[in-house]
Amino acid sequence: MAPATHAVNSSRVVNIDDLRRLAQRRLPTAVFDYVDGGAESEITLEENCRAFRDVTFRPRAAVALTECDLKARVLGHELSFPAMLAPVGYSRLMHPGGEVAAARAAGDAGTGYILSTISGHKLEDVKAGSKGPVWYQLYLVGGRETAEGAIERARTAGFSALVITVDTPVAGMRERDPRNGMKELLGGSPFAKLPYIPNLLAHPRWLASFLLDGGVPKLENIVVPGKGPLELIDVAAALSHAAVTWDDLRWIREIWAGPIVVKGLLTGDDARRAVDEGAAAVVVSNHGGRQLDCVSSSLRALPEVVTAVTGQVEVLMDGGIRRGGDIVKAICLGARAVLIGRAYAYGLAAAGQSGVTRAIEILRCDVERTLRLLGCPSVAALDRSYIETPPAWSVR
Numbered sequence: 001m002a003p004a005t006h007a008v009n010s011s012r013v014v015n016i017d018d019l020r021r022l023a024q025r026r027l028p029t030a031v032f033d034y035v036d037g038g039a040e041s042e043i044t045l046e047e048n049c050r051a052f053r054d055v056t057f058r059p060r061a062a063v064a065l066t067e068c069d070l071k072a073r074v075l076g077h078e079l080s081f082p083a084m085l086a087p088v089g090y091s092r093l094m095h096p097g098g099e100v101a102a103a104r105a106a107g108d109a110g111t112g113y114i115l116s117t118i119s120g121h122k123l124e125d126v127k128a129g130s131k132g133p134v135w136y137q138l139y140l141v142g143g144r145e146t147a148e149g150a151i152e153r154a155r156t157a158g159f160s161a162l163v164i165t166v167d168t169p170v171a172g173m174r175e176r177d178p179r180n181g182m183k184e185l186l187g188g189s190p191f192a193k194l195p196y197i198p199n200l201l202a203h204p205r206w207l208a209s210f211l212l213d214g215g216v217p218k219l220e221n222i223v224v225p226g227k228g229p230l231e232l233i234d235v236a237a238a239l240s241h242a243a244v245t246w247d248d249l250r251w252i253r254e255i256w257a258g259p260i261v262v263k264g265l266l267t268g269d270d271a272r273r274a275v276d277e278g279a280a281a282v283v284v285s286n287h288g289g290r291q292l293d294c295v296s297s298s299l300r301a302l303p304e305v306v307t308a309v310t311g312q313v314e315v316l317m318d319g320g321i322r323r324g325g326d327i328v329k330a331i332c333l334g335a336r337a338v339l340i341g342r343a344y345a346y347g348l349a350a351a352g353q354s355g356v357t358r359a360i361e362i363l364r365c366d367v368e369r370t371l372r373l374l375g376c377p378s379v380a381a382l383d384r385s386y387i388e389t390p391p392a393w394s395v396r
């Protein structure tokens, strides 16, 4: 059961940035920066959000719409609006409700949730907690045998798609984490933790809930044969031996009959390769600017990928979405739907399930208002005629 959370005051929390501020207040610096930060100079992190400003709207005036149809179909699921919740690792550190609370909020809002491999709640509980579609994101941490166990559990529990993240052959260098003593806090000796304890004590609400939840959670879905669930502290090391290759994708194809989504592509060539390997959908993503720094923003990469796959697979995108207007721009550029990451993680960190609900509500209302202001009757009717992009954005 996810712990009860207080409803979020909707007059104080008007946009995603308000949720971010609440998250920053509730979380210790190490946990907030883990969510908020990006790799190295954080150039891609910043560019993901900034790129949306390069795209301007071309509204149709004097159009009266009483209602807009926000629904989108993704891999056969009807979503209440064109956004799902992206896989976000370590969610249980942000709030004890963690992945169960986020999945429940998504399902209640009529949309889907993607569970990260790096999760503190059992995948069966996450699936059971949600009314909506739930997909499982797979890293090959612990090797193929470990992954096979998780895939089998995901199938039995009723997960409807596997998301294979291909941009993480090694964890990105998020410089805020070592500065904040993230590793020491997760598993170091009490002596190594000492310098970071005052900051934890300065966040008593988070600390109390973390301790009541049993402290650092184990990774319940990475069960290494003969060893049991992996410790959180071991993840970065394990990831560096877990690069997913096209060969692995072929192997996964053999043992998973359902749809496969390839997440973490930025070029037309890679997207075509994913199509050839049997993907049902691709996610244009740079992992929220947390992996290789100085790659292009996801939005900028989207048109190239859409052109390359020629409608053979569904194209999703994520990175930098903080407003519903951002979602509308991505759809105009050819995305079927988007994934939101930090936007809901801030809500989870601020107030558990009700914070995620508020994040979704903010974005959904934004999308509806934007459509009406554009004079567009439905998400399905959005196309490039509603936006203008810089000349350099024309597809290669």
Ligand SMILES: Cc1cc2nc3c(=O)[nH]c(=O)nc-3n(C[C@H](O)[C@H](O)[C@H](O)COP(=O)(O)O)c2cc1C
Pocket: 034, 035, 036, 048, 086, 087, 088, 089, 090, 116, 117, 118, 137, 165, 263, 285, 286, 287, 288, 289, 290, 318, 319, 320, 321, 339, 340, 341, 342, 343, 345
């Ligand atoms: C705290 C955090 C943890 C993440 N963990 C994972 C993960 O375990 N697996 C994965 O495929 N992507 C992970 N991502 C990337 C997200 O799925 C998504 O690509 C990214 O957050 C989108 O950018 P945005 O945060 O600007 O919306 C994580 C992102 C954040 C912020």
